[in-house]
Amino acid sequence: MKDEKGILFILSGPSGVGKGTVRKALFDQDPDLAYSISVTTRPSREGEKDGVDYFFKAKEDVLKMIEQGELIEYAEYVGNYYGTPKAYVEQTLEEGRDVFLEIEVQGAMQVKENFPEGVFIFLFPPSLEELKNRIINRGTETEDLVRNRLLEAKKEIDMMDAYDYVVVNDDIENAVSRIESIVISEHCKRERIASQYKKAIGSVEL
Amino acid sequence: MKDEKGILFILSGPSGVGKGTVRKALFDQDPDLAYSISVTTRPSREGEKDGVDYFFKAKEDVLKMIEQGELIEYAEYVGNYYGTPKAYVEQTLEEGRDVFLEIEVQGAMQVKENFPEGVFIFLFPPSLEELKNRIINRGTETEDLVRNRLLEAKKEIDMMDAYDYVVVNDDIENAVSRIESIVISEHCKRERIASQYKKAIGSVEL
Known part of the structure; x- marks a missing residue:
């Protein structure tokens, strides 16, 4: 069915979770996606x-x-x-064509307001312990700075409630494959396509 | 995250669309699914x-x-x-464990009433012309019988509105792969899993 419109997907999540890496791997596998x-x-x-x-x-x-x-x-x-x-x-x-937006949590909240029909995917760290370790290992940040960054990450994770999907970034390949499933499955949503199908039925002569 | 409950998937669609074949192919590929x-x-x-x-x-x-x-x-x-x-x-x-139910449209409507939290997938014929041809070619049915069966199929297709997803059975492999995407993607739905993730965050010491 060719009348179908594309879908805007928004990939977001706390800093340090690996949004950029996942997005690049996704685009390598799906050349039909348009990057915003x-x-x-x-x-x-x-x-x-x-x-x-x-x-x-x-x-x-x-x-x-x-x-x-x-x-x-x-x-x-x-x-x-x-x-x-x-x-x-x-x-x-x-x-x-589908459009894919990879963006910080604050920006995603603006998109949610201005483009609520988008599909919002939250990339989640494999574990908070690991996110903590990554932040600590990043460099010579003081204990206070690490604490602040973790509090920030916790706050960003609280915004999860505004999202449609949560994907764990336990492994890039797994995360990409889950996002691809979300893309396919969103195109099968009844409310997106039912009217076209019904039109197709109407045109069949009995 | 291990606390997650399984999901009840209901596969339905007009008679002649190939529900049984698709369901069998799906179970061959996904041994974790429980057939009801x-x-x-x-x-x-x-x-x-x-x-x-x-x-x-x-x-x-x-x-x-x-x-x-x-x-x-x-x-x-x-x-x-x-x-x-x-x-x-x-x-x-x-x-x-996820449970999979393959069922006629009438039965699916009963499930919808008694188990609304199920995920309802409507299998759609590749084209209505083809469904018409299949019904005509099935045997020696009279013109009136063919017409009745087609009217029946049109009515069943009108019930599409009660479903969450529509999957075209243009090709068994494609249909199965779309249904598998729906299964994966439903498990990533935020409302199903957000509370577990938040619990996981809460347990991390700062």
Whole structure:
């Protein structure tokens, strides 16, 4: 059935959980997924292409987009803005392609508000002990800093309630395969496809 | 996480769609699934074992089970009763195993009423034209009979609205793989597992 629209999937989770690695492995296996292209105010680096790596914009243009609600989420980072343009996401979905967004928990909450029909996947650490060890082993952070980062992670995990799915990142291959199952299964959801099927039935002559 | 309960999956769809074939192929690939064992009042045949093929019961016992709401669905067929015992389903789910029920649309509607927490999967014919051809080619049915059976199939397809998922049986392997994705993805649903994960977090010392 070809009329079907794409689905926006949002992959998020606490920092340190391995979102980027999982997302890359997923894209290697599923070339049909479209990665959401962000707008940014930072200058392009050598080799980066406008409309491929980012949509490069002037600060005033991005501020205007924010003001007019044209970004489904945005953040400021070291003086530059980064955001996800609604128009690009919607156009890609209209073409029947799924869009995949890998994003921090705070950004995911903005998407939830501006694009509630998205499918929200929370990547969960294999165990909290391991997340603790990873944070401790990352470097020469003081005990207080480690404690703060863990409290932060706990808070982020509390936001799990806003998500549709929870996937444990016990092993990258397992996590990717579970996410692929979620993608397939979401396309089988009755409320997405029933109307097309019913149309198909109606056209059969008795 | 080991506290997780199993899930009851109900596979249904119009007659002629290939439910039995898909179910068998699914069980060949996933030996962890428990097939729901029915009670029946018909006498056991050679080689059939009580508690394996069926729970063989006297008619009065089954009528009593129906009266006391101990069957999540039942039907009478050529003078014998067949039904799905709630106790067996619930006990298997408690053990953490998924239960799979392959059933006619009418029976599925009864399950929906008595066990709404089940996951309902509707198997859809690759095309209505093909379902029509299959019914016509089945034998020497008159034009009127074919028309009636098609009207019946259309009515059954209208019940699609009560289902969670629609899977097209375009190819057995594809259909089985979609159903397996649904099984995996349902186990990742946040509302099923979030509380266990939160418990796991709570136990980590900062």
